[in-house]
Amino acid sequence: MKNNNRHIAKTLGSTININGRPEIIWENITNVKIEQFSDPAIFKLLDIPKPLRADIISEGQGEKRIAYFDSGKKFIQEILVWKPLREYSFSFNPEKGFKVLYFFELSEGVFQIPTGAYYLTTTGETTTLQLTTTYSIDKRLYFLFNIPARMILKVFQRYLLKSIKKNSE
Template sequence: MESTISSVIEINAQPETIWDNITNVKIEQFSDPVIFRLLDIPKPLKAEMLSEGQGGRRIAYFDSGKKFVQEILVWRPLIEYSFTFNPEKEFRVCYFFELSEGVFQVPAGAYYLITKEQTTTLKLTTTYSIDRRLHFLFNIPARLILKSFQRYLLTSIKQNSE
């Protein structure tokens, strides 16, 4: 069963600065939430754009040594950037959930920028799926963890942008 969650943050920066910080992410300097370490959720370090535009690619690196090789689905500079995650084989979270295949997967995400004067609202959406047989058991914990992950990313992007 597939679901989508979203989080938003207000950033006092030019959209060009924010765009650069969502397409070429550098967040290794920020401390990850303790809950991530307790649940064995790899800390994101950085993401590098390989090729821009729809069909382009970006690689996201994590402290576990694993990567997401993301394909760009929508590329509307300063407005929308969406992508698939495509985690490497054996990319695990919470000790035993294999993200590249298995009962819990995260197929896609997107950033949306809405600029009004000096402030930009940055929205992050994440699409996830849980095997129908386990949905009732894992949906609420998955939503809470993903929401926490989104807040961590958005706060890091805000700090880098302002």
């Protein structure tokens, strides 16, 4: 994240309950395949690239995963925490030129998403999957963009979690 002293960072989370084996859920959060699901209409309206898939290049902390989008752009993610069946977190590292909302450059600029994390808690046959996303907004524009950013990120998180649930059950 560039210019972090000029940014206000916040974390937003969403959860979903999944009736599936933790091993299957883990596979679906680390090697994501969601191109078959239609994205929310708001993605098209706001020019938010549709996520297609994410592939682990090598497993473990400090290793890499690449997330692919329909815009042709990628996130080259670094794995920050790798605790199989419990916790998986990563930095996003969007490619230069990765834009949302027509003109917001994610690799630098007023809005950034530095990290994300999944947490799995299994009780009996049910696993609660939590997704958190850390985002930051330039403090000069924070009060203008914080609420819309939170709403859009929440829709994005729900879309990802529902897709993972469908793939896991």
